[in-house]
Amino acid sequence: MLKKIFFQIHWFMGITAGLILSIMGVTGAIYSYDQQILKWINTDSYVVQAENRDKLTPAELYLHFQHVDSNIQINSITIAKDPTASSTVNIVKEGARRGYNMMVNPYSAEVLPEIKGQGFFQFVQQLHRNLTVGPVGKQITAACTLMLIFFVLSGLYLRWPKKHSIKQWLFVKPKLKGRNFLWDLHAVVGTWVVIFYLLMACTGLYWSYDWWRSGMFKVMGVEQPKPEMQGGKPKEQGPRGASGEQRGDASQGRSHNTNIQNRGHAELSPAQMQTVLSQTWTGVQAKLGHDYSTLTLNLPKKADGQVELGFVDPAPQHERARNKAVYNYQTATIQNIELYADKKLNEKIMSSMLPVHRGSFFGPVYHFFAMLAALAMPLFFVTGWMLYLKRRKQKKLTQAARLSHHGITVDPNAKPWLIAYASQTGVAEQLAWRTATSLQEARQPVTVKTVQQLTLEDLQSAQQILFVASTYGTGDAPDLASGFAKKILNSQIDLSHVHFAVLALGSKEYPDSYCSFGHAIAAWLKQNQAHALFDTIEVDNANHEDIQRWNNALAKSSKLDLQAMHIDKTFDRWTLTQRDLLNPNSLGAPAFNIELQAQHEAHWQAGDIAEIQPGNSAKRIAEFMAKHQIAPQTQVESLAVSIEQALWDKQLNTDVEPFANMEHLLEQLHTLASREYSIASIPSQQTLRLVVRQQSDRTGELGLGSGWLTAHTEIGQEIALRIRNNESFHLIDDNRPIICIGNGTGIAGLMSLLHARVRADYTQNWLIFGERQREHDFFYQTTIEAWQSTGMLERLDLAFSRDQAEKIYVHHVLRNQAAELISWFNRGAVIYVCGSIQGMAQDVDQALIDILGESTVEQLRQEGRYRRDVY
Template sequence: MSSFIQIPEDAPFSADQRVWLGQFLSNLLAGAAAAAPQASGPAVPVTILWGSQTGNSEGLAKKLVKSLKKGNFEPEVFDMGAYDRGRLPQEKNLLIITSTYGDGEPPDNAAELYNFLLSDSAPRMEGVQFSVLALGDTNYPDFCKCGIDFDNRLEQLGASRFFQRIDSDVDYDGPFKQWSDGVLSVLAPAGAASGNGAAAVVEQAETGYSKKNPFPSGIVANYNLNGAGEKQTHHVSLSLDGSGLEYEVGDALGVYPLNPADVVDELMAALPFNTNTSVPLPDGGEAPLREALISSYDIGNLNKSLIQKWQARSGSPFLRSLVEADDKKAWDDFCWGRDLIDLVIDHPADFTDAEDFVGTLKKLQPRLYSIASSPKAHPGEVHLCVGIVRYNTYGRKRGGICSTFLSDRSNGLKPGVFVHSNKAFRLPENGETPVIMVGPGTGIAPFRAFLEERKISGAKGGNWLFFGNPYQATDFLYSEELTAFQKDGTLQRLDLAWSRDQKEKIYVQNLMVQQGAELWKWFQDGAAFYVCGDASRMAKDVDAALHTVAEQHGGLSKEDAAAWVNQLKKDKRYLRDVY
């Protein structure tokens, strides 16, 4: 078997060039054996582990399995939460595909394996070959941290990296192909089918509407769910008529926004080159600069990668010190509350032309929203519950690109949409299973869908919802619907936390602890537990409350309570849709 030649990081090549060159030299040194037809021998074992919060890593893992099955490989694919970690030292070829979410945390299904590998209990892994594909988002400071940690730890434990880790930004199709092609090119001399040479990832052409080909959806309803005040949460109904798109409760809807035209015009007026020109688009083709900035490029987020590129073209002493210091807190402080317009105005940079300028920018990405409707209750439609983000920083009014697009700038337009399947957030197959739902703020979205689905399907299991927001008078989202669900028996319990209606702040996690005895009883009756909303605070506090309930009302020690919660996750009885 050939081994991958790693080009030193200080070599005068980009990361992509180092990967390509390493792959080329590896194949070249393998000589004629790699190019000639290979005799069929014993199938090469390959184990793929995926860690995923919303399903992207799972989808890529399954795509890779299909490719491996075309060659002389024996692939196995596992959800990390269902994988027997005792197998680790015996693995031959281990492939890890994992995302990162929250503050650099592993996905829920990867957490137990992640914590085990990083502990002193982890086994030595000499003889194991591995490679890692890390999914992430450069808008977050801990970009791809989970995948990076897996990669580093496996090496520390003695495993051999046979193909270097690739870190993918939100657009993962290209990096996945680069990684999978590289992995297969190394494994292929031993695992290719006779006469096939190196196995190749076969991209099946997508048909119909999808992320790459979004459906132009008409908005059929769009109104504020809040009462009088500054807070805005919009109920948005979109038509799927003629799209062929189907979804299940628990799925998300991807929405492609447009950037504000007035901000784009301000940008163009401040740019130091002729803006009356066309530029390449991220997915091919070209368009006038103004149109491209409105529809295709991200002008609303600053991140480390962009600032590094910008600093190289700017004479700003401040940006230079920021880049050279490379301090996480300094990065966070500078990027928070600033957009591209701040760089253009406060830290001018030199660009050859418009193409050079857009070359520093990321593609404008779709936003994923938890679907707030059951397709059985609203045929031909999909509903969203969207918190409208508005704030003032550094003397400028700002807002969420997609939320303000839907609330302020979508009149007469048809947003491009697609369905993002989330198999990790499904209702129990058995309708008699009780369901406990915790969804403050816009976290109510999937649970409105759950309740509609449970009602129409005639599910007999009890339903219990914890909902919270600042003020009951103005922030009781879907109050009439929830009250109706109570009256018709669909919703057995509704616990409400209004954090600002009294001197002492009350949140959903406080109500969980208060109702701990009854909660524990529901769990003993087999209830499934769902959480939707903010990952960094609410979801962590809810998790802590769950441990407290197990200790106080289950009589468990801290260690046993933690084991009980982990078992809930393994049994798919503790599911989270957090962001």
């Protein structure tokens, strides 16, 4: 539940604050290199031709500008040691709180061209800090910065249980498709930038909230400077932090004292100022004792003998690594020297917040990657939105089909269509809504309902009805459609006005009951004089060609132009990491614990299904090639692969016409039907676990699915697998009791439910499990007994049929514990059944009916308190 909550908050904040953070990221990346960019586009202002003479001293520059215009008030003068670097004269200018930097030729005092681009960077800075809308924008960006910290931490939390390899954690997998690629890109790149974003967010809040800034000083163990006083009140810090650091200098020669521009020079005449500057420059050169790249002299306010100095090391740690000193020209001594290099690390950090924020504090390599991380901010906004939209679409395909969600004008003369579906695992529901969408795109009015919602009045008032019906188990209706089967299909009603069609879903692996529930619906409609639009269409395991036949038949009978429809099956790449025999020396067929690792960020819920794309063994492919006289390693030109690779997932037990080339051959071969297995683990266990029993035909050849997973695929090889949502078997999200009943490999689905309950610390769990012999067939015995001994499994009942003369099965246990079952039922228990439909599930169903009553069991189904995953 905690993870779900974090996930919901994560995506909700992401799609709301993501745009602001994207703007902040891009502008921050641009602004982080403002000085370098300005110097690059203003070479004529920053670089001059070196001359074979000394640069003009501060005194000479001061005298020059006094002669040019005696009204000029100079704040500071900066001289660089580099013979090609210009000098900087900072002067008082109206509207410029920190003064205006004049770039001058250090040899002639010629004023160089004005710096271009400063206005742009000021706009970028304001956009970054407050979206250019003042205090309101500042609060918005501050709140979004706090959200960024949550995004980083919650993203790590949502990803952390996945103890994958370094490759899975840190490398994007370009071969992934669709949602999995988006999620992988979002998660992997998010992992790359964790440190950058945490540092940017924590330092960015320094300028946002006083309480955060004060907290940083306390945590870092640095005394917080008191704000400057102005008019008897603390001066508003604006873009300066409590340390007095400026965020937005465009020139390293700018004055370190932002109030200098407001000082008058009444106590020193121009002649005296020239003398002071001359003495200071000469004295500093002789007595500073430290090399520098630039030296700034702040013109003194008072004739107190002191001149404030600022100088930068030849190779500074970053652009704000500045040294300070005071020169007393009366005593010719250096006083109060403060070297940046002598500061402790915590003092350096708190006095250099902007370099820490933009990354230059940690060197040019980190600075560059921090800039890339900031530029990547829109990636998370875009991928997050795409994932959100895809999740909405996948969670409820019904939303895409509802007329109210489309601006489609319905044909007023068209007869309404009623589409009813009976679904166990969601496939029939998906096809029903795909059909509805197709009809609505053709301007047809459509209503979609589950068959359990249908009433006789609905059938009497409808003129055109389409049924999409799955067959479950051995020819039964899906669990939720059992009421429809018993009530509606046993009634008689005049449907002579109705035209209908049925799409029947099933699997040819069960030939005796293939699509039987769909055929039962069609037979009942005909018995009640309804008219078939066309013969019932059968669909084998969601086969694309079968679905398209339905679409074509519907288009032909309705004379509508319907778009092609099918169920997309995108299989992901998983690695087979472990395979263990669970029942050595068992009387039954070998059953294996199969473990797989995803090559992407995989998600599923307890109760979901793993759909496997099986393949042919090398032996089977070789026999097929020999039969059709195909040379080994023959290339399929259109696919750029060998014929062996192309045949791995093709149906080879089929008649093949003479073929001219490999492409012609492959056109005749259908893709092997997928196989479904209940998942026995939950994502936080860092692996997807299946329980697979080997199946063999009369010749002893292993079945496609079980053979592929238990024998033909080697450890370390890839498996094509997709997670399929199995909502009807999902775990309840509260602490009501649950009763898990199953046999054989049905333990898989029950184990996932119990793992999730244990993780949630819910202890009202009852497991009833049956197999042949306890000694050989007690799957996951150690785990189950550990749950029992620690109180996580309140009750455990086992039925091993061959351990005594009289065979005992799970339904016998259920009948023997009827009083206990009723007690748990009265406590609100939810019943889960997983395993074989033949025998076990049918017998359990009958036992429940005998103990609780048929109407109660049907009510449990409708309320979601009786859920089955049987096969």
